Each structure stands twice: as C-alpha cells, then as structure tokens.
Amino acid sequence: LLPPRVGGCVRTFINDRFGGLDRGGVHGAYDVEGHPVRALVRRAASPAAAVAIVAGAPGGAGHAAWSEGRLWFNVSGGTVEGDEDPTFSPGDVEATELFVAAFRAQRKGVT
Numbered sequence: 001l002l003p004p005r006v007g008g009c010v011r012t013f014i015n016d017r018f019g020g021l022d023r024g025g026v027h028g029a030y031d032v033e034g035h036p037v038r039a040l041v042r043r044a045a046s047p048a049a050a051v052a053i054v055a056g057a058p059g060g061a062g063h064a065a066w067s068e069g070r071l072w073f074n075v076s077g078g079t080v081e082g083d084e085d086p087t088f089s090p091g092d093v094e095a096t097e098l099f100v101a102a103f104r105a106q107r108k109g110v111t
Contacts, residue, residue, distance in 0.1 A: 001021075035096075
C-alpha cells in the first residue's frame with residue numbers, strides 16, 4: 001500500500017512493526033525532490049470509522065488525509081523532531097502536495 005516508488009518519489013523507509021494495517025498502521029518515508037514526506041496507512045473497522053478518523057487528522061498546508069473504504073491515509077511533509085509538529089522549509093509544502101497528487105493518481109483504480 002506504500003509502494004517503493006510514487007512517480008519520481010523514492011521510498012526511503014518503511015515500518016509495519018506497529019501491528020500492521022489493523023493496529024498501528026504502516027509508516028513510510030519518501031524523498032520528494034530532496035524533501036522529506038511521511039505517509040501512514042491504516043485500516044479502520046468500517047468506512048464510516050475511516051471517514052471519522054480523517055476528519056480528526058491534522059490539516060492545513062503540508063498535511064493531507066483521506067479515506068478509501070476502510071483504509072485511511074495520512075501524509076505530512078516537513079522535518080519532524082520526535083513527537084513535535086513538523087517544521088517546514090522552503091519547498092516542503094509543495095513537495096508534499098506533489099507527492100499526494102502522484103500517490104492518489106497511482107492508486108486510482110486500486111482497491
């Protein structure tokens with residue numbers, strides 16, 4: 001669900017040791033033209049639960065969240081130190097938007 005390549009973006013890290021899709025999700029990091037972007041995918045109990053989780057996700061520039069049936073995705077850019085909110089350098093928000101557009105286009109038609 002988090003492929004090794006998304007368009008020209010290369011996955012640099014993957015971690016599914018938090019219980020997989022049904023528990024902690026699958027976490028990945030991508031290099032998007034030199035900018036870090038993180039992605040999480042997880043499976044909710046129902047499509048309605050996935051929509052509710054997405055509604056509570058952080059929003060704004062450099063963040064994106066959406067659901068596809070029971071799956072929900074959360075993507076963020078910028079630099080993260082520990083559990084702090086990301087800080088954004090020039091180009092980070094644009095890189096995140098580029099990644100999200102490529103990721104969603106690549107998933108189109110995938111269930």
